[in-house]
Amino acid sequence: MALLDYWVLAAYMLGIVLIGVFYAKRNRSAQDMFAAGGQAPWWVSGLSGFMTMFSAGTFVVWGGIAYKYGMVAVSINLCYGIAALAAGYFVAGRWKTMGVDTPAEYIELRFGKSVVQLYTWAMLVYRIVGTGVALYALSIILVALMPLPEGNPFRDPNTGNLAVEWAILAFGLVVIIYTMAGGLWAVLMTDVLQFIVLNLSVLFVLVFMLQAIGGVGTFIEQAPAQFFAPVSEGYSLYFLMGWVCIHFFMVGADWAFAQRFISVPSAKEARKSAYLFGILYLVSPLVWLMPPMLYRVIDPSADPEQAYIAACLSVLPAGLVGLLIAAMFSATASLASSQLNVFAGVFTENFYRPLMERRGGSGNLVTVGRWITLLIGLLLIAVAISIPYLGGAEKVIVSVTSLMVGPLFAPTVWGIFSRRLSARAVWSCVLLTFAIGGAFKWLLSLPADGSISPSTLAWLTKHSAVIELGIGILVPLSVLALFTFVIDRNGTPGWIPDRSKNATSNAGAMASDLPARVVAVAMGLCALLLMLIALISHERQLEIGLFALVTSGISAAIYLLGTRTKIAPEFQRAL
Structure with missing residues (x-):
């Protein structure tokens, strides 16, 4: 990277640290800290949910699949959009009408404290490991671009570049600081800004790469055979169907997404936020997965996991490489900050508050939440540094998602619609699915020495992705159906939310207009930064200047919308 890239990064x-500091004073209660006071605009919630799906691992894993298989990667990511639309229609609004401040509060009311304990620790491990992989992937990308002179204390003697551990520590601390200070407001607002930076960077790369290879026609002519097929041998139609089902449960019940549905003023806006998330995932994957696909034509022998960054470096001038790394950091920071805020909220509201109330006090929940955010953040950094000893990006992400999402989140969605589901059904669902999934992974690890025939082992390995999805979907749904219609059929009904009380508590609630103003100012600063890069850079000055003008125009439009919202409340309520 050039000096200008370092300055941009x-x-x-x-800037995002300052946003956290700016929103720090808005956190006067635990509801402000972990639910944005129920005043987050639906479009902020939707964009934040969209960004929570992203990380640097997205560029490494799905970018690698796009480089190897082409449109298959786009098909896989379109599944997120279908799942989000379904979750918006069936589930999103119900989170808001239940009158809870955190998803864990619903779990405790619905299934009891034992299930909260199960979910908290199981999902903490699941999310911390997944986020640690993303943070590690981002750092790997960064250090490859940062050679350091001999004798520098931050230098890795084996590579001559910045040591991965220092990169992880630096990025991790930035995320911890703004999440601690600004709570969910900071998470939501930085997610919106990260959405802008990410898509701006990818548009730069896409335009420049199409120019480099001679246009879309040249790309179609030189692409490998079957490169535009929507499925492949490893990712079949059955896999895509299962991927939609798995992510319906994730978007509908993952605590990070549920928190966004809770943070808006009404059930209608919760549904709209999910619809925005889904629509974006139906139109955007082709755009941000196109660079590694185009790079396949330029260099067919590249490392697939490095294809995305290689594609970007092949066309971006100085300054925009820094913007690219900022975009990748944006994606990872969105994922990490969401998990930090969610689990800090769980430990504060569902563990610390009851403990203090039993002792006759409550303590300062905002301060406690910040300290818990710090502790979980340090754990995340430690896990990310340990990732080299865990190994396996693509297969780990697919396997963990397939085998853990269903048993962890399907009971939550099922319990929203069925009053007969009990805590023992949740325990049975999770433990049985984990046991069968673990047995299948053990079976795949057996040597082909007679205990299992080589042909059978080869078939299982070849179709392992679909089989794991089948286990992760069919086993939980079978267990839940068994308990609902047979075992718990005559049991005590579960908790029913007091909708009238919740409607009263939310009467007159209105989304804040401040996010529109913050986004407008931040976009204006991005436009100014782009204009400075255009003036300093010796490459592609016209294109960069054009993007700067477009960005400034969008900034002005958002600012005017925010001003109009302030003087016309009925327009704000219509949103």
Whole structure:
């Protein structure tokens, strides 16, 4: 990276820290800290949910699949959009009408404290490991671009570049600082800004790469055979169907997504936020997965996991490489900050508050939440540094998602619609699915020495992705159906939310207009930064200047919308 790239990256990271500091004073209660006071606009919630799906691992894993298989990667990511639309229609609004401040509060009311304990620790491990992989992937990308002179204390002697551990620590601390200070408001607002930076960077790369290879026609002519097929041998139609089902449960019940549905003023806006998330995932994957697909034509022998960054480096001038790294940091920071805020909220509201109330006090929940955010953040950094000893990006992400999402989140969605589901059904669902999934992974690890025939082992390995999805979907749903219609059929009905009480508590609630103003100012600063890059850079000045003008126009439009919202409340309520 050039010196200008370092300045761009540093300016971006400083900016999101300042957003956290700006929103710190808005956190006067635990509801402000972990639910944005129920005043988050639906479009902020939707964009934040969209960004929570992203990380640097997205560029490494799905970028690698796009480089190897082409349109298959796009098909897989379109599944997120279908799942989000379904979750918006069936589930999103119900989270808001239940009158809870955190998803864990619903779990405790619905299934009891034992299930909260199960979910908290199981999902903490699941999410911390997944986020640690993303943070590690981001750091790997960064250090490859940062050679350091001999004798520098941050240098890795084996590579001559910045040591991965220092990169993880630096990025991790930035995320911890703004999440601690600003709570869910900071998470939501930085997610919106990260959405802008990510898509701006990818548009740069896409335009420049199409120019480099001679246009869409040249790309179609030189692409490998079957490169535009929507499925492949490893990712079949059955896999895509299962991927939609798995992510319906994830978007509908993962605590990070549920928290966004809770943070808006009404059930209608919760549904709209999910619809925005889904629509974006139906139109955007082709755009941000196109660079590694185009790079396949330029260099057919590249490392698939490095294809995305290689594609970007092949066309971006100085300054925009820093913006690219900022975009990748944006994606990972969105994922990490969401998990930090969610689990800090769970431990504060569902563990610390009851303990203090039993002792006759409550303590300062905002301060406690910040300290818990710090502790979980340090754990995340430690896990990310340990990732080299865990190994396996693509297969780990697919396997963990397939085998853990269903048993962890399907009972939550099922319990929203069925009053007969009990705590023992949740325990049975989770333990049985984990046991069968673990047995299948053990079976795949057996040597082909007679205990299992080589042909059978080869078939199982070849179709392992579909089989794991089948286990992760069919086993939980079978267990839940068995308990609902047979075992718990005559049991005590579960908790029913007091909808009238919740409607009263939310009467007159209105989304804040401040996010529109913050986004407008931040976009204006991005436009100014792009204009400075255009003036300093010796490459592609016209294109960069054009993007700067477009960005400034969008900034002005958002600012005017925010001003109009302030003087016309009925327009804000209509949103």
